Amino acid sequence: MPRVARVKNDFSIYHIMVRSISEIDLFKEREDKLKYFSLIKKYQLKYQFKIYSYCLMDNHGHLLLDCNGADISRIMHSINFCYAQYYNRKYKRHGHVFQDRFKSKIVDTDEYLAMVSAYIHNNPKDIVNTKQEILDYEFSSLREYIKSSNTYEILNKNFLSDILGLFSEYNFRSYIRLVLKCEDYDEELDVEFVNEGTEYRGLREVLMRNKEPIKVIEFVCKHGKFEKNHVYVKHNRKYTHIRALSCFLMSCFCNITQKKICKVIGNITQSRVSELSSLGLYLAFNDDKYKNIINDFLLSS
Template sequence: MPRAARVKPENAVYHIIIKSISEVYLFNNNCDKDDYISIMKHYQTIYKFRVYAYCFMSNHAHFIIDPNGADISKIMHSINFKFAMTFNKKYKREGPLFKDRFKSKIIHSDRYLLLASAYIHKNPMAINQYKSCPEKYKYSSLSTYLGLKKDPFKIVEEDFIMTLLNDNVKKSRKQYLFLLFGNDELLEKELKIEDNKTEYKSEKTLLVRNFNPMDIINFIASKLQINKIKLHIKNHRDYTKARALAALLMRSLCDFRCKDICEILGNITQSRVSTLCTMGANIIKEDNKFKDIIYDFISLHSA
């Protein structure tokens, strides 16, 4: 029987849970967690989604993710598929790594958002050495919530949830501690409320994902001062950067799959499009000239 499509309101924020199959640890060590985080950061560059909380355990991980107008299924499939390939190659194994698809619950209120973040941050307390000090666990965003240190992985925006408690930073952190060390049974009960699929608005401007790909082609050609026809030339090193940036913007802002980008650029494989998207993401991260190129395009075409 085919899987039912997920209900995905445009403005939804999600509590995401990923789990490995029963006989395999998802993260054998910290290096595996670092690999997943690196892949997540890569796709943040492409899709511009927001992470509000995270915690990595041995056989599962929790996230609160605001897709920011992107498709949550595409985001999680991209991350998990890449990680599974990396993991299987690293450990010389074959077959599935994840248990089914990722689990997701739509966050339907500020209260649920706070409770979900607390539930996520309590996970390390199942480990003896962190039972009374979960904030010391490296692979959780709790220490950032409490102001003990900045997020070492630079993937989380903790202030969005913390300001729901109090505009005063010190007071909000104190209140969050009460929430964190509160009644476990009550927390579990609250989180088991049936998800009614209502929409939770993050009150942040979402990225539009339905731009015309030809506008992107024209924009990139103008930005790099080349003839737009050059973007359709295969295997020409002089135009690889332009093609990479065009592929990245189409993946990010047209809600395109690699197959769709193949049709726009022409005479190119899906594998090559995937490589170009990776190159485009690296260009944005490494070259200050292009770091804001996605927002530059949006500001030019959203009037």
């Protein structure tokens, strides 16, 4: 039977659930959960998506994810594919790690956002003995909201906090009550969040991914002080960085496939585009020369 097409929208917020196949735990050790968080962080840099809530259990995980103009399937495929490679290599096995595709559901109202987030944060209830342990669970973002921290550097707390007014002690206590009794995200929202007149700062600004590839190449060459034709030169290490950054930015902001990038760059394989994009990602976030290139590009366009 053919798969049902996934309902998706590049401007949406999603409740994402990933689950392992029945015979294995998705996260056998603490290190595995940390690895999954590190992959979220890596691809967050590339796709610029936002995480509003998360919880990782042993055999499944939940994310409240704002794709911020990017393709949700690309985001999750990148994360899960790399994690499956890591998992099979570490545990000396072959085959599938995840159960079918990831599950996704669009979150389209503030009320539903509150319920999904509470449901995600209530997930540890079946493995802990007290309510306090739910609040302290290491791999849930609830602890980060409580402690005003961001341990794994992937969480955006402002949007949910502004929507629900969590900067107010009354509203935060109301949210904790909601978490502790939330058994299903389709339940009615039956707690009250009061508006205390604070400034609303949670408006979403979604990145547009419709940049023209030629504009990317022109920007990168100008930024690196190269001629535009240099990006098309193969087998010359002098131009590898501008080729890598061009591939990386096109994959981020032009909403085109690797196959299309091959045609733009000319006479290059998809595997080479993937290698160059990975190098471009590394350069953009680790080389001081290029550390502002994403912001500069967005401002220029």
